[in-house]
């Protein structure tokens with residue numbers, strides 16, 4: 001079993017990224033190895049230039065994005081961890097896949113529609129972004145792609161692109177399947193529980209960042225928006241705020257939603273919010289400590305990056321060559 005996932009090198013990483021991203025990477029790394037397969041995790045810096053960015057910030061967030069992957073449990077000795085721009089096969093394959101992707105498909109991507117609305121200058125790269133994501137996945141003959149719910153549509157498009165390529169040019173690419181977590185696939189902003197938790201929009205007070213100090217995290221949970229009731233019950237339609245907190249509690253402590261509900265039966269919101277905050281602090285503190293250590297030694301990080309990209313290129317380049325060949329390119 002081959003596993004591949006990517007995470008952007010932009011914005012501070014959030015509890016949402018932990019839930020839909022890091023947490024699943026760790027599980028899938030073990031699952032892949034147990035099944036005799038392997039896992040690939042990539043800091044997708046080429047994706048980060050599709051929305052407004054600053055060169056200095058990109059540099060820093062690529063290093064920190066790489067450090068977070070390792071700090072949260074991806075083991076560079078067992079999985080391949082690398083930076084997308086270090087493996088030129090990614091943008092090359094994206095160009096080839098552009099031949100089997102339609103404008104209509106890209107126009108239907110909800111993330112494009114949402115992000116394009118927020119900007120005066122909409123980069124062409126924002127529109128073609130899902131083709132690069134398809135290239136990331138398909139170059140590694142990926143079976144499973146662990147992501148949060150917001151990326152599901154992109155993985156479905158990747159499947160369509162792979163199938164179309166195979167139909168047109170002969171069996172070449174593995175058609176991957178998506179893996180969303182059972183709970184916490186869509187962690188919401190604590191202040192605006194109808195919005196995804198994201199650093200690019202929504203009230204900052206409702207966004208829990210991986211880098212936030214413990215007291216800041218506690219305060220964010222204490223002031224989380226709930227409702228006028230007092231029952232700790234999972235009902236996303238009627239009780240969006242409390243349901244989000246229940247899911248967060250389930251994610252960070254590894255228990256089921258119904259167990260969280262029964263544990264807080266009759267307890268009221270105040271105590272519950274405080275406990276969720278404390279559980280999140282306990283989860284994130286060791287990650288932050290490890291992150292600080294890793295980030296302090298840039299030379300060591302760069303060595304790991306180099307090792308990772310060499311391993312990744314060893315898998316991606318043969319797939320790219322096969323694609324060129326099947327499409328009728330003469331080759332050098």
Ligand code: TYM
Pocket residue numbers: 004005006007008009015016017018019020021022044047132133136137145146147148149150151154184185186187188196197198
């Ligand atoms: P990115 O960098 O926005 O997010 C990384 C991962 O975190 C998940 N996530 C969430 N999950 C639950 N609740 C949230 N609030 C939340 N916010 C983020 C995302 O679903 C994702 O799994 N296009 C991708 C990066 C990418 C990629 C790939 C992923 C590029 N190439 C190939 C998989 C395979 C993105 O922007 O993720």
